[in-house]
Amino acid sequence: MTDHSARGTQHPALSTPHSTLSTQRVDRRRFLKAAAGAGLASLAGGCAGRKPTWKNPASRKPNQSRVAILRAKSYDQNLTSVILDGIRSFHLAIHGRRVLLKPNLVEYERDTVINTHPAVIGAAVEAFLKMGAREVRVGEGPGHRRDTDGLLMASGLYQYLKDTRTEFVDLNLDDMRRMSLQSDFMGIESLYFSETVLQSDLLVSMPKLKTHHWAGMTLSMKNLFGIVPGIKYGWPKNFLHWHGIHESILDINSTVRSHFAIVDGIVGMEGNGPIQGTPKHVGVLVFGDDPVAVDATCARIACLKPENIAYLDMANRFLGNLEEARILQIGEPIAKVQSPFEIIKDFESLKG
Amino acid sequence: MEESRAVVRTEIINFLLEQQNKDGSWGFSPGKAGVIEPTAYALMSLASEDRGREAVERGLVFLRRTQTARGAWAVSTQDSEEAPWATALAGLALINFRGNQEVCLSAAEFILDSFGRMPRHWVLQAADWMRSLDASYVEENLRGWKWSPDTANWVEPTAYAVLYLKSFMQSSAGTHVAGVLARARNALRNTRMREVLTEAESLLSRRMCKEGGWNYGNSSVLGIDLRPYPLTTALVLIALQGPCSNQECHKSLMYLREVVLAERSALALCLVALCFDLYRLKTEPLIQTLADLYEETQFFQNIKTSALALLVMQSVKGQNVFLLRNS
Numbered sequence: 314m315t316d317h318s319a320r321g322t323q324h325p326a327l328s329t330p331h332s333t334l335s336t337q338r339v340d341r342r343r344f345l346k347a348a349a350g351a352g353l354a355s356l357a358g359g360c361a362g363r364k365p366t367w368k369n370p371a372s373r374k375p376n377q378s379r380v381a382i383l384r385a386k387s388y389d390q391n392l393t394s395v396i397l398d399g400i401r402s403f404h405l406a407i408h409g410r411r412v413l414l415k416p417n418l419v420e421y422e423r424d425t426v427i428n429t430h431p432a433v434i435g436a437a438v439e440a441f442l443k444m445g446a447r448e449v450r451v452g453e454g455p456g457h458r459r460d461t462d463g464l465l466m467a468s469g470l471y472q473y474l475k476d477t478r479t480e481f482v483d484l485n486l487d488d489m490r491r492m493s494l495q496s497d498f499m500g501i502e503s504l505y506f507s508e509t510v511l512q513s514d515l516l517v518s519m520p521k522l523k524t525h526h527w528a529g530m531t532l533s534m535k536n537l538f539g540i541v542p543g544i545k546y547g548w549p550k551n552f553l554h555w556h557g558i559h560e561s562i563l564d565i566n567s568t569v570r571s572h573f574a575i576v577d578g579i580v581g582m583e584g585n586g587p588i589q590g591t592p593k594h595v596g597v598l599v600f601g602d603d604p605v606a607v608d609a610t611c612a613r614i615a616c617l618k619p620e621n622i623a624y625l626d627m628a629n630r631f632l633g634n635l636e637e638a639r640i641l642q643i644g645e646p647i648a649k650v651q652s653p654f655e656i657i658k659d660f661e662s663l664k665g
Numbered sequence: 666m667e668e669s670r671a672v673v674r675t676e677i678i679n680f681l682l683e684q685q686n687k688d689g690s691w692g693f694s695p696g697k698a699g700v701i702e703p704t705a706y707a708l709m710s711l712a713s714e715d716r717g718r719e720a721v722e723r724g725l726v727f728l729r730r731t732q733t734a735r736g737a738w739a740v741s742t743q744d745s746e747e748a749p750w751a752t753a754l755a756g757l758a759l760i761n762f763r764g765n766q767e768v769c770l771s772a773a774e775f776i777l778d779s780f781g782r783m784p785r786h787w788v789l790q791a792a793d794w795m796r797s798l799d800a801s802y803v804e805e806n807l808r809g810w811k812w813s814p815d816t817a818n819w820v821e822p823t824a825y826a827v828l829y830l831k832s833f834m835q836s837s838a839g840t841h842v843a844g845v846l847a848r849a850r851n852a853l854r855n856t857r858m859r860e861v862l863t864e865a866e867s868l869l870s871r872r873m874c875k876e877g878g879w880n881y882g883n884s885s886v887l888g889i890d891l892r893p894y895p896l897t898t899a900l901v902l903i904a905l906q907g908p909c910s911n912q913e914c915h916k917s918l919m920y921l922r923e924v925v926l927a928e929r930s931a932l933a934l935c936l937v938a939l940c941f942d943l944y945r946l947k948t949e950p951l952i953q954t955l956a957d958l959y960e961e962t963q964f965f966q967n968i969k970t971s972a973l974a975l976l977v978m979q980s981v982k983g984q985n986v987f988l989l990r991n992s
Binding site: 657 | 692693694697698700702740741743744811812813815816817819821822881882886887889894896928929930931932933962964965967970
């Protein structure tokens with residue numbers, strides 16, 4: 314299947330408000346088939362003979378990656394010390410640098426766990442300041458909500474930001490700059506990105522460990538959808554869906570590098586994520602400087618096969634390491650913290 | 666209470682005047698590049714403030730200068746791609762000032778030209794055509810407006826475009842048009858505009874959530890109903906304003922009344938307050954919450970929200986910028 318047809322099947326399911334359910338299901342099945350199975354071929358094969366490529370700066374797959382899994386039972390414990398331990402497991406240059414934390418702040422609903430918990434964000438702010446960062450800011454461009462102010466208040470993040478006197482940047486409304494894409498999966502030449510992101514010295518992706526009903530899982534790589542400004546691409550950022558979620562994840566991550574990832578896996582989300590799923594206690598924070606390795610490890614923690622997630626499998630070719638043999642685990646071994654995540658029927662193939 | 670609100674009002678006006686960029690535009694927050702949306706709201710809100718005259722003049726010059734040859738605006742000074750929703754907002758800001766008829770007309774024509782369906786694969790299009798031969802067929806892919814070209818139609822850009830076209834029709838009604846040809850062209854355009862508005866309003870109606878109100882786009886995904894949001898619901902009700910005789914309007918207003926007291930977004934509260942004012946519902950509790958939020962957060966220094974809050978305060982005095990006279 315060409316990537317053009319893969320994109321085509323995606324449109325109605327993602328965008329048409331009044332498609333019948335059966336239409337949505339057919340389109341969804343076709344898309345998922347393309348993305349999860351033959352979709353790898355679509356990512357690799359390209360449209361009408363166009364073979365997706367990546368430029369040299371995007372080729373950053375190391376020989377060996379490291380991922381740290383540290384236990385954190387609850388949000389009430391001292392998370393700053395856990396995060397300090399996590400950061401210190403890596404050779405990150407932090408002193409005197411401008412750090413931007415990019416959490417996942419999507420939506421707020423009481424009794425569910427959609428967002429990166431404010432306690433994790435607050436602890437990360439403290440940890441990076443303790444490590445000598447010149448400045449730590451928090452930035453997010455929510456995917457479909459325009460009222461970021463309401464999300465900040467309702468999610469409780471506002472209070473943490475106030476307590477730690479941390480500046481928040483709404484990346485949807487930020488100044489923006491057009492960047493040439495460093496890989497060619499979406500079939501376009503450039504995308505706009507938030508200027509604050511581009512000017513930060515250290516971009517830290519801080520996703521929630523969640524399933525995703527279009528992408529399989531949403532982790533540190535998918536989290537970078539939030540650095541693409543809504544003011545240009547809308548609410549939701551339908552432009553990215555239109556060009557393929559897997560394709561967009563790859564092009565964004567090849568163009569803007571997140572230097573570090575801290576995944577909030579204390580309570581993750583299983584089932585119909587990223588919004589309507591069910592809370593799932595795992596009790597870990599996952600750290601790493603290779604986003605592919607971090608995301609692959611998180612998938613394994615959820616007992617899902619990362620190589621069956623189309624964008625991760627493709628990212629393994631140039632952006633980072635997916636194979637377990639190439640990832641040195643620090644802290645807890647995966648087997649000790651593994652907890653099977655429920656997943657919607659369409660993604661059964663991800664189960665091991 | 667009156668005194669403290671007067672202080673808030675003065676502070677907001679000062680903030681807006683201080684934050685205007687040299688080119689006459691406003692960004693979303695201090696020091697940011699000009700964006701059409703905050704610029705449009707700042708202009709609408711300062712238009713009736715004596716202290717705002719000079720800033721308004723500079724803002725109008727900015728808008729006239731940045732209109733493209735096709736009558737459109739890009740979303741920001743950092744972008745050049747024409748955007749119908751930004752064009753609608755620029756038009757709404759310009760329409761109440763004298764001497765902008767041509768500018769507003771070309772904006773309306775651009776918006777009309779960008780009215781369209783969600784692109785579909787040719788196979789699906791052929792299937793649609795086959796199904797359309799059946800008398801019971803109901804068109805699902807209705808036309809509307811998009812955030813980005815060649816993507817799907819969404820609630821918010823469609824609501825802005827509907828509101829602008831209605832405002833434009835209202836403002837141009839009764840304008841003398843000289844010449845037979847020009848009058849014929851005018852009549853044709855008005856007919857087309859009415860047709861477009863009917864279909865766009867129908868798209869908005871069909872996207873209403875089950876419990877009333879609107880989400881950003883779909884009312885359900887994968888068979889699961891999505892919940893509405895106060896912000897989008899208020900915006901659609903503002904665009905659809907008219908006698909609240911239909912069920913969707915009642916249901917949606919009822920939804921808003923239920924949820925708005927717990928709302929903590931100043932942006933959403935501003936739009937709901939302007940909407941309630943149009944539908945003659947009480948706005949006082951919302952204004953008090955807004956004042957409290959201002960004290961706590963200064964609206965996060967967001968220029969659009971600040972301008973909208975000023976518009977809310979003006980609406981209390983009978984000046985609702987979104988009011989369509991013949992609604």
